[in-house]
């Protein structure tokens with residue numbers, strides 16, 4: 310390509326092997342966790358936290374790479390869960406086939422929606438995405454669709470076969486579903502990280518920064534963002550399928566505005582510019598909600614948390630740490 | 641290389657350009673467009689590169705009517721521009737943005753552009769943190785990437801000191817000659833324009849007053865009356 314010599318700033322050639330090794334160690338150690346937690350409260354908290362974390366990753370990715378506020382991620386999460394449940398109940402598919410089918414449905418839906426909403430203004434983007442999720446929530450609760458969707462109670466299902474080597478019925482156990490959630494979180498976070506640092510990621514951020522200049526530089530500015538949206542929808546779909554398999558249930562609440570809000574807040578709490586932030590945000594957020602929810606103050610907590618986060622750490626909880634590290638690195 | 645025929649561009653009822661016909665873009669030459677504020681110079685550039693739809697008239701590029709082509713298509717076919725109001729990617733480093741565009745447009749020698757625009761020292765700076773003069777040069781450099789056939793520069797010297805502007809023009813002339821680019825430059829500094837241009841077009845209130853060599857333009861009574869005044 311070009312012959313621009315990179316300046317000598319890669320003095321930290323040891324950095325990536327060390328970080329990579331550390332990540333691998335944490336990843337492997339994660340599989341030992343259920344042995345210590347013995348199921349129970351903490352395990353289910355972590356499970357739910359990571360599911361919210363994956364959704365937060367999706368929101369953070371679209372925000373950081375495309376500058377769009379995705380306030381309706383629940384649509385793809387819920388859609389995948391329902392598609393999985395319906396494929397099992399009404400079409401008799403095995404758990405694995407249903408999961409694959411559900412992801413295909415979600416991928417297609419996200420692509421079609423993306424092809425439309427990427428064209429509109431940011432406010433319209435936010436409102437349309439939000440409305441779609443709300444629309445789905447009402448749709449699945451329609452009495453006339455009760456035989457297929459289970460109505461407002463949600464759709465219970467009994468999965469058969471194995472999912473990535475785990476018996477589908479075992480996934481209902483919080484400890485046994487953990488490896489699936491843990492792996493999915495790492496894979497999705499890893500893919501987002503790779504995409505963000507790839508040529509495609511730079512291209513997305515450049516479109517975010519100055520779309521007109523991108524066109525004047527000969528770039529198409531539409532399809533990359535449609536693909537980014539599709540990928541994010543698919544990732545949320547993976548979270549939805551796992552959640553459905555972990556609970557044996559697809560429920561209208563999965564589409565609710567609370568699901569979307571939680572993901573958005575977790576992303577902002579954790580910070581949208583890293584992949585660790587949103588996942589950590591998801592866990593912290595889930596923990597806090599469950600603590601305050603037990604006291605009956607969960608709405609109150611959410612309100613206070615939003616205000617505090619926005620006022621004091623608008624760039625996320627990891628940001629102060631990063632500043633510290635940067636200062637340390639310079640000294 | 642570009643032929644504009646009866647071009648009219650209107651903002652609502654106001655005609656910013658009115659029935660303009662002109663040829664521009666000889667390889668290796670600098671063609672300047674001058675005129676008072678609001679004459680329609682930027683609007684002219686916008687129409688040529690596809691940012692603004694003409695309300696009438698046609699634009700030919702390399703003998704093909706490109707009136708229906710998108711901005712991207714025109715750029716890929718070799719028509720590049722820089723902006724009066726700096727238009728770069730503030731959050732990317734200077735190298736990141738030059739590299740991105742260079743890879744996309746198959747630029748064979750980005751190093752030469754970086755050196756010509758004197759950007760080597762600041763490559764790893766986030767563009768937003770760079771000095772204004774640097775940002776102007778990045779804007780021009782982005783236009784130079786990909787061996788364009790014609791480069792339209794809208795007041796490349798805007799906000800630069802006289803010395804910086806002179807430097808920039810020297811670089812541009814060199815590059816236009818080296819790469820056999822046709823340069824079309826909008827500039828306010830009339831003396832600089834006459835010194836550096838091969839051809840000059842004068843616009844006034846959306847109308848085409850005259851096109852000719854600097855000497856012809858200087859001697860044109862209409863131009864003197866409308867724009868140059870007694871100064872020239």
Ligand SMILES: Nc1ncnc2c1ncn2[C@@H]1O[C@H](COP(=O)(O)OP(=O)(O)OP(=O)(O)O)[C@@H](O)[C@H]1O
Pocket residue numbers: 651656675676677678679680681682683684724
């Ligand atoms: N977006 C717009 N909407 C309405 N009128 C506009 C718009 N852009 C420019 N104009 C008007 O069109 C006329 C030509 O503007 P243009 O920017 O092309 O002039 P210019 O020759 O580039 O001036 P300058 O030397 O100030 O850059 C001006 O009267 C301006 O007010």
Ligand SMILES: [Mg+2]
Pocket residue numbers: 681682683724794
């Ligand atoms: Mg102008």
